[in-house]
Amino acid sequence: MKKIELVEIRQVNDALAEMVALFRVELRSYKGIASKPNVEDGREEMKEYLLAGFPVFAATVHGEYAGYVVCRIESEVVWVESIFVREEYRRQGVAAALHGKAEEIAASYGNDTVYNYVHPNNHRMIEFLRKRGYTVLNLIEIRKPYLNEKLTQTITVGEHEFDY
Secondary structure (H helix, E strand, C coil), rough: CCCCEEEEEEECCHHHHHHHHHHHHHHHHHCCCCCCCCCCHHHHHHHHHHCCCCCCCCCEEEEEEEEEEEEEEEEEECCCCCCCCCCHHHCCCHHHHHHHHHHHHHHHHHCCCCEECCCCCHHHHHHHHCCCCCCCCCCCCCCCCCCCCCCCCCEEEEEEEEEE
């Protein structure tokens, strides 16, 4: 088992900006959009998180960045704004270490849960969270369809059906 170390991030570096860019590519893929990583956009996104005072931690394995987590704290409630693990480090405990850090922050405020934003097509993350005991659907985001958007599925939540 590789030794995972967590480090608090206080300024953006190239490796972190690249991971943010890869995370955005992955998120777009859940919507069926193919894209390439934009490292400059990743750098700007991370700068915004740090300027806003969001706690950011990176996981390193043998000195290399393996993943990161961004937490947002509102009224002592901790939200995982984003969590990402590089492909080559998945299923090695990196996500568990990062998410565990978010849970540690929540516990420091006296809370026993972290709130997680998850795209409905991100099946790996949903399964990861279920294994960690996260089973309560908390919020539903509802919007009008985008112009020319092709919706191919429906999802039922309780008594309501939604286009997806």
